[in-house]
Structures are given as structure tokens and as C-alpha cells.
Amino acid sequence: VDTLDQFNSYISTRYANVTPGGFFVGQNGASSVFAYRGNYDISSAVLTQNLLDNALFRRPVFTTYQSFDTPWAPGAGKTLQLILYFGLAMCAFPGFFALYPTIERLRNVRALHYSNGVRAGPLWFAYVSFDFLIVFLASAVAIIIFVTQSHVWYYPGYLFVVFFLYGLAAILMSYVVSLFVTSQLAAFAFAAGGQCVFFLIYFISYMSIITYAAAADVNHYVNIAHFTISLVTPAGSLLRALLLTMNEFSLLCRDRSVASYPGDITVYGGPILYLIVQSLLLLGFLVWWDSGWKPAFLIRTTRRRTDLEETEGVDPEVMAEVSRVADSKDGLRVMHVNKTFGTNVAVEDITFGVRRGEIFALLGPNGAGKSTTIGLIRGDIRPTHNDGDVLIEDFDAMDQMTVLEHLRFYARVRGVPEVEHNVAQVIHAVGLELFKSRMAAKLSGGNKRKLSLGIALMGNPSVLLLDEPSSGMDAASKRVMWRTLSAVTAGRSLVLTTHSMEEADALADRAGIMAKRMLALGSTDALRRKHGDAYYVHLVHGKAPHTSEEEMDTIKRWIRQHIPLAVTEDRTFHGQLRFSVPNTAPQPHHSTKAAATTASSPSSSSAHTTPLPRTATSDTATHAGIAALFALLERHKHELGFEYYSVSQSTLDQVFLNIVGKHNVLEENYARERAVKGGVWRRVSGAVARAYHNA
Template sequence: MCIITYVPAADTNRDINIATWTIGAFFPSANLLRALFLTFNEFSVLCHGTKVASYPGGWDVYGSCIAYLIIQSVLLATFLVAYDSGWRPAVLGRKKHKAQELEETDDVDPAVYPEAVRVEQCKDELRVLHATKAFGLNVAVQDVSFGVPKGETFALLGPNGAGKSTTIGLIRGDTRPSEGQSDILIEDTSIISHRAAARSNLGVCPQFDAMDQMTAIEHLRFYARARGVPNVEHNVEQVLHAVGLAPFKSRMAGKLSGGNKRKLSLGIALIGNPSVVLLDEPSSGMDAASKRVMWRTLRAVSAGRSLVLTTHSMEEADALADRAGIMARKMLALGTSDQLRKKHGDAYHVHLVHRNAPNTSESEMNNIKAFIQRTFPGAVTEERVFHGQLRFSVPNDRTAGYDDTPEILDKSGTVTSASPAHASSRTGISALFAELEASKEKLGFEYYSVSQATLDQVFLSIVNKHNVMEENYVREHPKAKGTVLQRLGRGVKDRVHLCF
């Protein structure tokens, strides 16, 4: 309309052709618009002087529209295939988030850094190298590195909003890292630059079952053909027997029990015999008995594969995982269950029950507390007394033999000293049992139990140490957010209100 309004009449057709050809070179819709103009001879674009164009395939008629659309189809299809395969223009890979501060890495478990160095040099089936993902200014995953060799199960643990799902998305190739140095290698193939090739060695068992109106064996056949697996029937039969679904292979997937549905999802992940398998909450929604069956199945199929397990059940992680990583945006701690216990929960937890419970008097419980503080220096006693029950923790190094001569209560209530030979003979947990047995009758506790720290307690210890809050808690308690200065300002403001 601008051309028709402001351009001299003698140059209108020329300028309209130039405008539509130029715009059409970049926008396919402009070629379609020009074709409509030609069809209805709008603005007399078909007219050449006093005559109408005789050949519709000419460049100034439909030829330019067709040529542009063919070239654009090839270019856009090529770009789409390259983009879906992992290629990105350099401009889209620019860093938009704040880099990690040096002081933020000071309190991280020392085992995290050797793991990052090891992963760069090893040949593990799965290697996550400096994975970082930011959504705008919000950093969901920051410099996470770990490797999972063949035959190992690695548990990825963390509170809600810790970045576990984002990390799984990065491993699957659904999400691209925000840093150029980040990479995820599956069988030494980068899922960022060669997504299709890397995914051929990757199996995924999602948290929610993707069931269709097919039988169990039809599901496996469908996914086997979709992945291009040779010898489909043999592969399907092997998977059915591996996950224990052979007796139910002809049953509709929707009619399977919850445990068998999870087995079917696991079987789908195993189609094609992938070397790396991601398990997202594999036993979610299952009862205790079904969980144990599922765990046995996972142990049976883990041989020769690298398994990555995400779960909120510390019991499940302790039972299945060879190593565990606890993360909250970044990796906070990493190691085997025993290593994590020694570093973050190296203590014996004692639970005492008084013989008069639940009618125990306060003085009786205070006597037990005094005994604990006197006998086990460094012990942490819970303040609350649960109707004659008391719990306390004794650091492991405190029970491995005492420097001072130990004290024992005799029947008359007098504190006596044990002989040096008696003191030197007590080491480790035996020292703790000896003290409890020696004073059991006098102090009046009927039962007691001694246990090591569970993975739950280790997890809570690490999370509390780093002041990690769950995503839902931050959303429901906005005052908990903010910088140190903001929280300090709110605290001063509250105090001023109290004073006036």
C-alpha cells in the first residue's frame, strides 16, 4: 500500500515486484502472498505494459514464488534436522547467568573435585562433564560432574527443586547445557553434538507409565521397531524374561498391576540392550512387597550396564546404589553409602527405654542424661523425652577407647574407676555396649538399641549443613528468600517494631 500511495504510477509494478521478491527471499509466507496477488491480478502484477503475461512459469510470474519456496524448504529442513541433532548457532550458546563464585565452592565435599578430574580422564559408559543449565538468571544445575562405569548403579539424590530432573533432561538430550564446556558423553559419544547416535545406547524408564491400548508384548514390539532393533522377536522375549513379565505378556497393559506396569516401563527402557539406563522413581506408587520385587529385578538387569537412579526413598538408594550423589543445584557430596556415613554421619545412635515407661519421672531421665554427658563426652542428647524413651548420638571416635579412666556406677550408687586393663580392652562399639550394660540396672533402663546413621540421617545432615530449602518451602515462605543483607534488614526491621 505504501508503494502504491507514494511511488509514481509508472514505477509501481517494478517496485512491487522488487518488494515481494526481496521479502519473499526471507519469508515463505511472502511468496504465498505474491502467488495470491498473481492469481487475482491484484495491483495489475500480471500486466506487462498493455498485455497479460503469457507464460505462468516465468520468473516475474509464478516462477520466483516456486523457486523461493523450494530453496527455503531445503534450507529450513536442513536447519531443523541439524537443530534436532544437537547443533546450535553460537549466538544461542551465550552465557546469560552469573558465574559461580569461588567462595560458593568452599563447603563442598572434598570427594566432588576428584570425581570431576577422574571423569575427564576415564572411559566410563556415562560421563557428565561440568553440566550447567540456567533458565534466564535462575541457575538450576551448576557445574555438576560425575561418571558411571559399567556395572555400577549411581543414585542421584536431592530435595525438591534441587535440579535432579534438569540433570536427567540434560543426560537424555532433551535440554541443552548453558555452558560451552558442558558435555554429556554416552559410550564416548556426545549427546549434545550427536544426539541420535548417543541415544541408541540410552534407555529411559520414566516416572509415569506411558501405557497404550496394547498388550505387554505388543508394547515391547512397538518400541523395538521404533528403535530399529534387529531380530525383534528374540529381543522382546529376552526382555520379557529379564523383567519377569513372561506370564503376563498377552495381558492388556492397562490391566496389569502397578508393579508389573513399572516392570513394563523398565522393559521398554531395556529394549535394544542399552549400556546406560536412566531410572526416574522406578518404584513410585508401589507397596513395600512390590518394591522388593522391583529391586530384585533391577539388580538382575544391572549387570553390564550403567544405571542412574533418581529417588526420594533413601532406603531404595541404600539398597540399590553402589554410589550416591547428593545435589542441590550443585553436587554437595558424593561417594558410597559407607563413605557418606563416615564423613557426614559417623556416630552411633542409641535409643533407651526406661523400665517405668511411660510413667518415668523427670528425675530418673535427668540421671540418665547426666550419665550420658559424664560417660560420653561429645554426645548429643535430644532435649525431648518421649514418655520414658531417650535418644542420643555418640561420635564414633569417642567410643574407640577413652583416654581417661572410665567410670562405672556400682550398686550403692558410688562412681568407681575401672582398671586400666579394662579400659584398654574396650574399642569401637564394644566400649559403648560395655558402658550401657554396666550401668543398665542402676539407671533403670530396660531396653536399648544401637545403630549406625541411616542414609536418611546423612541426607538431612548434608542438606541442613548447606541450608538447602525445598522448592515448595521457598514458594510458601517468601521471607526465607533474599540475600544476606536483605534478611538482615528484615531482622532489624522486626526488632524495631518490637521496641516501639
């Protein structure tokens, strides 16, 4: 170029192509000018000036350049230690706030809260309010200590805001951790350890950028690291504030001065904004997770199957219940609820209703979906239709309070007036007067059940859900509870799940037997008539247990000859023989069709029985009822040589076994009679599993 203006224009428009720089030699005494690339280190300037010197002096000029070590501010090591140790302590303390929510969830205390009317929003807000008060006071104490010991802090008021907002966000993150861990130790490890790990990641990233990045790019890379790491953890915002307040590595420098506005997004404004947004998101997640609410567009809808294959084998009473519940005014209606865990179907299209003043027993083998159905009604698992709001759990959901404190707490939660009077009445009703001042966790299993019943009764609920209410009780305590339940049933809808058929028989007005779907439903008498309408006879020979096979065969031939509809077990047990006689006598409102049924009992599950065909009868008791059967046995007692015998009607146990046997139900594995669909491997694996179970 010929002029200085042309040189300046060239540099301005083509600076990207000028490396390491350029120079202009002035004419007629004018000053010479050089320009160098300034976004690298100073070596570009040194090299360009050396080229200019060579041009001016017209002789070789040699130069060398060596960078000095990066200077550290005096005391930088000590301030970094303070930031590191104080920051790790701040990361560790929120782990303590995860301990109680974890044990509360694991002991199902929170589920009991929700069952008694507590809502997720107020519950988590109460926890946050209490714990945040501790954090707020601790933050104030820390800032007071900082300010009184030194004046180097940059706007400590803003640092105080960052401290308590960090505490709020860290507490909420600890609550989120408590939702998924399996112990208090794991809760503390993940809550405290996780924050410390992220804190160290941020610290190492910051130090790496300061050490290895080009000087011109340090601030750019530091901002990227901050806004990225702080997006996922509150610890990042905390460390940023600590580095800023001490102006570590000149973070606050803006050209030749310190940042004038502390609320700028690159100063305290960024951490404050991030912590507020994180706190709102975490609190929203907690409420959403425990409430189970989903927007309508996120709920997957599936078309209910109504083809013949799906209704094949469904009990007519079950279908009638579906129609009845649709238009009923029952206190509790459960309509078409389904629940799947992965590929395992836990509950499939369950429908039933419970009238006011009625006790409905929900029966089924292990793994049948009873507790899942209760969870659907209760709200732990999102229900389809229910009015249930009270629960006696199948666990002892006891907090660290006495019996009186538990009942007072739930009375206030449910808004019960005259708390002390109602608490006294409930304690008397469940028989806990002698234990009212004892810690609930120290009660025996039966008394814990009584306390659970008292909690459920508090507030006079219209629906009670009872899951194994008498579990762990002795026989006398069971009957006291049965009387209590019978007394409080009036005007309430009560659902009972139990493995005790005696309990179901004593309490239930109606019963439903389920194995993922409803298999049979009706009153206990109706179930007996339909699925176990027979007399069960147990004979004991006079020579037992030394009875010969010939003597027992003689009795079998006599039964086949005189009671043709009887079903006899093939096996005899050292002089004992069992057989059943269908009760084909006409019943009111019941079909008189006679059918031979197969006796089934736990002690003879391996016996193979074959119903005998109907033949002409002589002096049989087939149509004459139980009196004729007694007369027949008494008449031939000495002739056949049996000394003792018993005749009993079908129990609910036998009805239950008949129904689950008819539908091929296995514990923890419901196998329908139709062929398994889904490929060769699924058929083979299913066959192997069934063979193993039967073996």
C-alpha cells in the first residue's frame, strides 16, 4: 500500500488474513506504524515489531521471546482452599434433609397420609417450609461470620441470597432423591455425594480452563462451563458465587474496573436465576410424582376389547355386576381398572361396587392383584373411578409418635371437631386404652393393626379399605376386631382383602374372587351353591391306621353302589377316606341341575378323581338331603367297619379352591386355559414353567 489510510483500511477489512501482523514505514519523517494479531499471546507483536526493525535499520536484528509464569494473586491458594472446603460442606449438609422423607416413604407413612386426606402439594410445602427455616438461619449465620471477619467480600447481601436459594434447591433435590432410594444410607450418599461430585466437576473444569485456555478465551469458556454445569446442579451456582465474591482470577474485572452491578447475569444474577428456576421445577416434580396427575394428552387410551375370546369363560354374575355398577349409587364403584407393570399384567378390567352398609371381601391367591387393586382405589396407583379415601394398610405405617399423637394428628388433618373427645372414643372402640401413651413403633403387631383401624375410623369416613386387617392378631383379638368392624359398617362401604376364608365368611356380605381379573362374584351363600354345592364326608375305619386295602376297597364299592353321584378320592390315608356328595336338592332361586363335582382340599391336591355317571338309585340319599345321608351312613356303619365319620357343607376355602382350580390359577402366575399367544419361544418357556411348577 502507498499511504497510511490504505494500510489502515486493509487491516480493518482483511484482518483475518493478516498473520502475525503488518507494518507501514512512514516517509519524509512520518512515524512508522505496525499492527499485530491480538487474540493470541504477545509473540505476534514481538515478531511484527522485529520485522519492522529489520526494515528500518536495513540490517538483521535478532530477537527472542519467553513467557513468564502465570502470576497468581497473593493468597490465591488460601482463598481456593476456603472455597473448596466451605463449598463441599455446603454440598454435604442437604443430604441430612433426605433422611426423614426416605424413612417415611419406606415405612409407608406418607401413603397413610395421602389415604387420610393429605394432598401432595401441602405436604411437600410443609416439609420445605420447616427445613428451609433451618437453611435460612444457617445462611444468615455464615454471612455474619464472613462479614465480621473480613471486608473482601463482593456484595455479601447478594451472596446471602445465593446461599439460601442454594439451600432451598438442594433440599428439594434431596427430596427427589428420597423418592427412589431403598435406604436412608443410600439417600444421604446420593444426595450429599452427588452434590459434592458435581461441585468438584465444576471446580476442576474451572481450574482447567484457567490453566490451559488461551488468555483471550478464558472468560468465554468459563461462562460456557458455568451455564452448562449449573443447569443440572445447584452446586454449580454456589461455586460460581463463591468465586465471584472473592474475585478469584479476576472474574469481576471489566476492562480496568470491577463489575458495577452485582445482579448482572454474569455476576450474581445467573446463579440466582438458575436456583429459582431449579427450585420451582423440583417442587413441581415432587407434587406431580406423588399426585399422579397427568395432562389428558399424555394419558394413553386403549380400546377395550369386547370380542368373544375376551368374554369367554367369564362368570355371568361378573358380567351382571359390570352392568349393575354402571348405573348404581354404591358408596364405592370400581369400574374397568387396569394396571400393567412392564409386561406383567397385574389387574385386568376389574369392576365391582360396594353398597353402603355392605362388606365386600376381595379374595385371591398370592400375586392375584388384590393389593394393586387396593392401591388403585386408594390413589397410590392412579385409580380409574373410586370414592375411597381411607385405608388400613397391609403394613404398619407408624411414625415416631405415640398412639395419642397419631390419632390427634390425623384428626386435625381430617378437620375433626372436638379432637380430644373423638380420639378418646376411637381409642375405646379399638381397645387401646392401656397403650395410648406408648410409642406406636413399640406396639405389638396386633395392636399396630388396631391403631391402623383407629386412624382409618378417624373422621367418620364413608368408605373403608381394609387390607389384611387382622394380620398378626391372635384369635381373641381377631374376634374383637370383627365385632368392631361389624359395628361400624352401617352406612359405610367396606372393602376387605384377606387370605383368611374364616374372616371373609364371618364378615363379608359379598365376595369377589380374582386372579388379575374377576373370576367369580356374589354373596358367600350364592358362591357356595354354585361352586361348592355338596356335602363332604370323611370316614375313619375302626382298624385305622392298620386297615387293609381290601377293607377300604369294600367301602369304595359300597359308595359307588349306594351313592352313584358321589366323587371319591382315589387315595386312602391309613384307614381314612373322603368323598363328596352333590347337593342336588332344589334350592330357592337356584338351578336344580345336578352335576358331579371334584373334591379338592390342601391335603389331597394330588388325588385324581373322576365323577361317576348318573345311574338308577336304590336307597340313595341323592335327593333326600343331609338327613337321609346321615341315616344311610348310620345304617351301614357297622357293616362296613368305619367307626367315625363327619359330614360338612362346603366351606369358603373349598369354594375358593374350586374356582381357582377351574381357571387354572397358579400363585404369582395366572395361566388362562386358552393357548398362549406370541411365538414359539413364549410357548416353550410357558410349558417349561408350568411343568416345573407342577413337579
